Amino acid sequence: MSKKCELTGKIPLKGHKVSHANNKTKRKFYPNLKKVKFTSEILKRNIRLNVTNAAVKSVDKKGSFDLFLKSAKSKNLSPRLKKIKKSLLIKST
Numbered sequence: 001m002s003k004k005c006e007l008t009g010k011i012p013l014k015g016h017k018v019s020h021a022n023n024k025t026k027r028k029f030y031p032n033l034k035k036v037k038f039t040s041e042i043l044k045r046n047i048r049l050n051v052t053n054a055a056v057k058s059v060d061k062k063g064s065f066d067l068f069l070k071s072a073k074s075k076n077l078s079p080r081l082k083k084i085k086k087s088l089l090i091k092s093t
Helices: 054-064 065-071 079-092
Strands: 015-019 024-029 031-038 044-050
Touching: 031 054, 031 065, 044 054, 054 065, 065 079
Parallel strands: none
Antiparallel strands: 015 024, 031 044
16 A cells, blocks of 8 residues: 555655654654545545545535546646546536
């Protein structure tokens, strides 16, 4: 399972864990990923995605999954979502 958000494209960041004695050891900061089921009214089906909690809040703010996907930049989306976005745009017009 990839540690990447399918909607926003967020990936793990690298950094240091700093002790009280100021010793630095390498570590990773992982995005807060959850498996979420979104419903598309236009395509009339459920889509299960691996997304961050921030992405879920963004979808809620836009109003629906379809509206978020229409306005999202394609470079951030996963290849699977790019196909869904293309079919969504074709069906909505």
